[in-house]
Amino acid sequence: MSNQAAWIDGKAQKLRVASADLPKPGPDDVVIKNHAVAINPVDWKIQDYGVFVQSWPTILGEDIAGEVYELGANVSKFKKGDRVVAHQLSLVTGKPEDGGFQLYARAAAVFTAKIPDSLSYTQASVLPLALDTAGHGLYDSREKGFIGLDYPSLTPKPSGKTILVWGGSSSVGALAIQLATASGAKVISVASKHNLDFLKSLGAVEALDYNTPSIVDDAVTAIKSAGGDFAGIYDAISTEASYKFVLPIAEKLGGTHVAVTLPAPKELPSGVTAANVFAVNKDVNGRLWEEYVTPALEQGKLKAVPEAFVVGKGLEYVQKGFDTNKAGVSAKKVVVEL
Structure with a gap:
């Protein structure tokens, strides 16, 4: 061969x-x-x-x-x-x-x-890469600055937590929405206007257009309306183009955890922590591969x-x-x- x-x-x-x-x-x-x-x-x-x-x-x-x-x-x-x-x-x-x-x-x-x-x-x-990138940011511990959700379930129960996924139509964002929803969280997600139905099809309870001039206030309002404990922001884009919105949102919410896929700005608003995702993390993501991926795909719970x-x-x-x-x-x- x-x-x-x-x-x-x-x-x-x-x-x-x-x-x-x-x-x-x-x-x-x-x-x-x-x-x-x-x-x-x-x-x-x-x-x-x-x-x-x-x-x-x-x-x-x-x-x-x-x-x-x-x-x-x-x-x-x-x-x-x-x-x-x-x-x-x-x-x-x-x-x-x-x-x-x-x-x-x-x-x-x-x-x-x-x-x-x-x-x-x-x-x-x-x-694969999108799954592991999303998983690390969502499931690593809050003590390290990550979002710290419970692991996903095939029969999720509401966790009382809400998160924001910025860039929900990207590969990583689309997996983050699905995984967080399967963890019982409410997901607000942001993408371009023509992808908003796609975000909702993945489980987002609210989908917002990032080109709207009032997007920062719209996201804050949506997060507050969803209720529950705001657990953090997953920034699937993690460039200046997203940070200029994501960080003001985090600040207006009184500070929160932001999971980023590329280096965060050195200067962060008061109360905001940024944690860098590393996609190869057996301790965090091994359980996803072992327990969740196959049955979730078989049952249509993971797209x-x-x-x-x-x-x-x-x-x-x-x-x-x-x-x-x-x-x-x-x-x-x-x-x-x-």
């Missing part, structure tokens, strides 16, 4: 499709034959800026869906041929075999979950969103995927089929 990968040789280098070693699983790993891979902004940012990579050449890619090809000695929850989705960890391990953009990839079993037959590999591939936008079939299209993602997509996730 031969393997091929979309290699990256260094900063500002285009991807190069070439042969790669067939990965061997460690004791707690699985090897997956990929059928679909999704592209994230971090991929083209690494290509443009050369950040995060420990050594070149390497294989990027965080989101994969495919079938189990080989099992590590300690892995008992999967069998060969299982349809799965996985979060790939090459940015953490520094090892190319752990990257997603190849025909066969090594995955940590703890960040792998079975998917139902009703869900295509293409659509499933949009989930694989946003919609996959397929740019081609074959590793040679991964570069096109980078370019498409960089150009901008709304309420869609760029996917390459294999």
Whole structure:
């Protein structure tokens, strides 16, 4: 069996499709034959800026869906041929075999979950990184500055908590809305006007247009109207474009916890704390993969969103995927089929 990968040789280098070693699983790993891979902004940012990579050449890619090809000695929850989705960890391990953009990839079993037959590999591939990014911000402890919700349930009961998700139509925002709703929280979410119905379909009790001039006051009013204990803000955008609204909202509410996916401003309003999300966190997110993802997908409680936008079939299209993602997509996730 031969393997091929979309290699990256260094900063500002285009991807190069070439042969790669067939990965061997460690004791707690699985090897997956990929059928679909999704592209994230971090991929083209690494290509443009050369950040995060420990050594070149390497294989990027965080989101994969495919079938189990080989099992590590300690892995008992999967069998060969299982349809799965996985979060790939090459940015953490520094090892190319752990990257997603190849025909066969090594995955940590703890960040792998079975998917139902009703869900295509293409659509499933949009989930992993967004799930883990959303999960860390929502479920890590309030003592560390995170939102600290209870873990999601297939039969959630109202928790009496309310949160705001800024950027709800993004991959991370769409998962944050679903997870927080499954944790019993009321979710107010903000996106562009044409995506507001999408936010409500995911569970948001109120969906607001960020282009409205009064958005800060509108969000504060919606949060107060929802009632309960305001637990914090998940900023799925985390750039100056969102901070200029999110931080005034937090300040007007008397201070709160803000989970951010990129570095927060050094100067924060009084009473506002910002905690940086790190998507690879087994202690926080392992439980999501172990207990929630598979049954929630099977029962339709967790939707694989946003919609996959397929740019081609074959590793040679991964570069096109980078370019498409960089150009901008709304309420869609760029996917390459294999």
